[in-house]
Amino acid sequence: MDDALIDDDGRSLSRKSRLPGAGFFYPDSLDEEYADRRAREAIEGAEAVVVADGDADGLACVALLRELYDAALDVAPFEESLAARTDPNLADDADEDADGEPEDSPVGLVTASPHSLPEALERVAEYADPGVDVYVCDLCPDDESIVETVESVVDRAELVRWFDHHQWDDAVAAAVREAGVDLVVGESDEECTADVTRRSLAYDFPDHLVDLAAVTRDHDLWIKEDPRSDDLADYAHWASPEEYVTVVGRYGPALPEPVVDYLEHRRVEKEQLIEAAVDRAELRSVGPWTVGVTYGRCSQNEVAERLRERGADAAVIVKPAGSASIRGSEGFERCHEVAGQVNGGGHPRAAGCKPDVYDDMLDYAHHWTTEGYAARQVILAAFERLAEEADAAADAEA
Incomplete structure (x- = not known):
């Protein structure tokens, strides 16, 4: 297939609104191959592994856990990359200075959806070092078929803790707990998973991460009282998971200037796509x-x-x-x-x-x-x- 046919930059806004992004047209087998390779890199040798939903709530949990383990990445390379995305004059310099992917944190991150959760846990069971700490955040399994895979993870790990706020089936929750998991499920209309994670960990988190959980709740529960919650939602959607976790782990919801500039840049087209859908x-x-x-x-x-x-x-x-x-x-x-x-x-x-x-x-x-x-x-x-x-x-x- 000609790359130009799926290139977003070459489409009019009307066509872009009606067609999926380029990633849709890549076979699942290629996505699975990449996901397996990236998961293995994040899992092998890690002190702890977090399997989390890739939205703002799931990734906020990762930021909290990296604070707990003192395992946050350096934020500077991500800020430089952000500046280059909004200033073409900086893009060439960023390319010359780039040394490849950022180093992996001792707390490895594997993003998953409810549908891909079994595969993500299978990778943890296969690639994690014996005695690893495993956390699952902001994900609810569809049924009890997940239990066998959970048991494999429990056999591999020192501890397995699961934090969520979705509505669990009682039988599924009981089966996961019986498998040896410390499962904490908050009230879905009162807490986001970042809230559940923060209160479940015996750690005095700094103010900016306490604030991060509160603003994440404002977005995730549709409270919509804090304007910063829209910034977190947009940034989590547009940034890579590692970038988002690193930046909000450092700054909380008070996002730095390079992120603010980046969001303003992206929101021009975002608003146009919203208007097209409403029309x-x-x-x-x-x-x-x-x-x-x-x-x-x-x-x-x-x-x-x-x-x-x-x-x-x-x-x-x-x-x-x-x-x-x-x-x-x-x-x-x-x-x-x-x-x-x-x-x-x-x-x-x-x-x-x-x-x-x-x-x-x-x-x-x-x-x-x-x-x-x-x-x-x-x-x-x-x-x-x-x-x-x-x-x-x-x-x-x-």
């Missing part, structure tokens, strides 16, 4: 709710907020890569129930899913040219089933 949105009445539905590469939280301003109780943002984000409000706190019907899960006001409607690339071609029609219909049907269940329950009560 193509439609409002649908489903039972007692108004559901805003749209499609596009965009920041789903901001799009959902604008759809709420237009009267939506819930928002569905279908992405070109095939997944979808579901966001709620005070009038709709059942996002996780909708997502649970469509190969996903999450929280009452924020969830994600990937409808099983893609058998081959022709289905993806249809997805792009119809702006996610099949995925939108499947998700709306899930809302309709919830409405029908609510009506049936009301009739039964009457």
Whole structure:
């Protein structure tokens, strides 16, 4: 394939909004090969290993744990790289001075999603030194099939601690604890996982990391009272996991000037993509709710907020890569129930899913040219089933 066909820099904003990023077009086998190699580099020889979600909440936990182990990386190379991304005059100098990837921390980081969690834990069991400390943060397994892999990690490690705030199935939680894991699950509507991690560790964290957990909670629980939470969310999305962990580990939510400049630079296009998604949105009445539905590469939280301003109780943002984000409000706190019907899960006001409607690339071609029609219909049907269940329950009560 011609690289120009998947090069974001060569696309108009309209096309960029409708098509997935270049990484989508690389085979999973190549992604798996890279993930395995990078995980092995992070795990082998590490004093501790953290398997964490790659969002702001999961990565904040890593920053806390590296503080605990006195294992933070030097922030200077990352700040130099950030400056070069916004100033072309510095880019050549940064290339000349670069010595490759930053050194690995004694606390290795392996990012994972709920779907890739089993593979991440298998790599820890295979590559970690005997007696290692293992932490799992901001990840909730789908079912009890994870237990066998967890047992392999427990056999390898000195200790295994798991911090989370998602809604766990009681049987899964009991099975993980029986395997020998110290599992702490916070209330999903009161704490983020960074909160759970901070209070679970016997350590007096510095003020900037206490503040980091608080601002991360503001973002992760959709409290939206601290403007810095949007900065953390954007930076976690755009930066590499190691860069984010290192910078917020050093500064907390008071991000340094190179990061602020970088965020301003990236937000110009971000705002344009948000506007494109909002412009193509439609409002649908489903039972007692108004559901805003749209499609596009965009920041789903901001799009959902604008759809709420237009009267939506819930928002569905279908992405070109095939997944979808579901966001709620005070009038709709059942996002996780909708997502649970469509190969996903999450929280009452924020969830994600990937409808099983893609058998081959022709289905993806249809997805792009119809702006996610099949995925939108499947998700709306899930809302309709919830409405029908609510009506049936009301009739039964009457």
